Amino acid sequence: MDGQQDNRLSRRQLGIGVAAASGAAVVGVGSPAGAAGNGGKGGRDAADSLTLVNGTIVTLDARGSLARELAIEHGRVAEVGRKVRRTGRVVNLEGATVVPGLIDSHQHFMRACHNPGHETRDIESATSVAELQQALADKAEQVPAGEFLTCIGGWNRNGLAEARLPTVAELDEAAPGHPVYLSETGGGGQGVANSLARAFFESAGVPVNPDTGTLTPAAGRAALVAVQTFDDKRQGTAEGIAHVAGLGMTMISDVGGALLPDWVHANALWRADQLDLRLRQFFTGFEFPTLDAIKTFVDNNHNKIGDDVFRVIGVGERLTSGSTADVPTLTEAAEFLSARGWTLILHSLSNADNTAQIAVFQEIAQTHDIAAMRWQLHHINDITPENLQLVADLGIPVGLQSYRYTSASGATPFRRVLDLGIRAGGGSDATNVAAQNPWLMIYHMVSGRNNAGVLINGDQRISRLEALRLYTSGSAYLTGDEHHLGSLEVGKYADLAVLSADYLTVPEDRIRKLRSQLTLQAGRAVHATGRYASILT
Structure with a gap:
């Protein structure tokens, strides 16, 4: 910490209603439910010690x-x-490695x-059809x-040792009681369905190859979206948050793609002090397809409204419904926002x-x-x-994304950016x-390697600590959170992950x-497994 005071108002101080979930108890890691915390600014009511x-x-x-050792209060x-001075519940890590919470x-x-x-x-990290099947079975x-x-x-498919899609029989075997639908990014760009999913798609008028189970991804997704409910999205929000917490991620900057009404589920969790992931929200041409709409939004909202858990952070990555605004539109937007x-x-x-x-x-x-x-540029691969x-x-600063991990070529300038001393954050897209x-x-x-293990960006490789800094303190800087997040130093929020290996x-x-x-x-367990599972109880 540099001693700067945080003058942002919490949602309680703003007077935004914070409704406690009916029958829900605050999860503790050494303090009783309802113990005095930090008013929700750090992440729910922060644990005592x-x-x-x-x-x-x-x-x-x-x-x-x-x-x-690290002490949290x-x-x-x-x-x-x-x-350090022992305080509250003591957890023996038995040599495990701890890193600051990851920030995308x-x-x-x-x-x-x-x-x-x-x-x-979990299919993303599968390196064989058998591992893909195990992810589905789990x-x-x-x-x-x-x-x-x-x-x-x-x-x-390029990330799998077999370099092919799973067969219908393999998908049926992995999850016999469930319809299964998977679609690729890159590779062959196909969707694939098991037997139960094929029956659903064909009933919805979507053709499926009877031998391979393959189908057009856009048609497959559209058929599923057509029957999706409000409660499905609420469940998906909960599952999505739980998944990234299990990877050690504690904050994400969301750059659009979901319509504003679809934020109701995350917003409800935040109001109830049950949001287990810090979110920074950008408003974009996804939600507001014209610059005039974005200008109306900005003029009717407070800049940086929210708290250290959930906060509106700015505008971008798109200014219109197209991927890139023309120069007159960009100039008008830049003058307005500045x-x-x-x-x-x-x-x-x-x-x-x-x-x-x-x-x-x-x-x-x-x-x-x-x-x-x-102000930042993102996707500066070329x-x-x-x-x-x-x-x-x-x-x-710039945002550096590693989305070419699933590509056959890549040129993200990680090394050049760092060598020039440019502040940068890591992300995925x-x-x-x-x-x-x-x-x-x-x-x-x-490594400079893609999901198939092929070296595609060898001259831009960076060290492990440099990469970790991009995904922690670097990303915290992009949202102005560097005084509170991104490293494990006295006074900063205790956002961290205990890893499965060093x-x-x-x-x-x-x-x-x-x-x-x-x-x-903020010192409170949002994910715990194995010998740490008792911390959630």
Whole structure:
């Protein structure tokens, strides 16, 4: 912490109604239900106290310090070092590695939560048909018989040892009591259904190849969306949050893709102090397809309204319903947002996009401090060295996504960005076009390899600690949260993950298999498994 005071009002101070869920108890990790916390600013009512001992704690402070023990009081790190004062419940980590909670700076999270069916996103990290089957079998045990298991995007056949789609028989074997529908990102770009799912699709008029079970992904998804209910989306939101918590993720910046009314479920969890994931919401051309609509929204809302759990953060990545706004529209938007102090991020996919957007940013920077407002370019995979230098000269940060993990080629400039000293955050662009699992994204940054194990970005590889910083403190900086999040230092929120293996030493290929055994949000357990499961009780 740098000693700066946080002057944002909590939702209770704003007077926004916080209704306690009927019959629900606050989960404790060393304090009784209802114990005094921090008023919900950190993440529900923060736990009183907890001490983690006998671990390898990757603090990600400026010195890159490793610690053995960490004490938590009122949701924040009270002490960290070789030996700390024991307070509250003491958890022996038995040598496990602890990292700050992971933060995805660019994801279409609510859209993913509202994909139809029970999404089986563990398929993303499957490296064989057998592992894919096991992921489906595990999910089938968690949901009622007869309900759809799905995984819409974020994986493809190239990541499997067999380099093919699972057969109808293999899908039937994995989840005999469930219809199963999977669709690829890249690869062959197909959807595939088991026998029960084929019966559903054919009844809805969607053709399915009787031999391979393949179908057109857009038609398959549309048929499922047509029968999706309000309660299905509510359940999908809960399952989506639980899944990313199990990966050690504690915050996501959502850059659009779900209509505003579909945020009702996350918003209800937030109002009830039951939101187990910090969310930063950007408003985009997905929700407001014209610039005039975005301007009306901005002029009728408070900048950065919310708290440290759920907050509106700015506008982007799109300004209109198209992927890239024309220069007059971009200029008008930039002048409007800069005058009001709003954060702006832009979908900057091509060199032409980079050049046009940098020129507009340069013009606005003559009269406004756009770096302080955290204006950003995202998707700068193909940016030229000359344009990247201009970004460095502007002093603005960038968002670096690893979505080419599922591609045959890649050129995300991780190394060049860091070597120029540009502030950057890590992200995925999940899920329809990229994997959601942060460990797959980090593996790609470190190894330069795609999901098939092919080296596609070798000259842009970065170290494990550099990649971890992108997915923690780097992403926190993009949303102005660096004073509270992104590292395990005294005074910051105790958002952290206890990992299933040592990230620092595990063989490179095994980074893809990392999971969180215990995830804390402001010191309170939002995911716990194995020997940590009792912390949830």
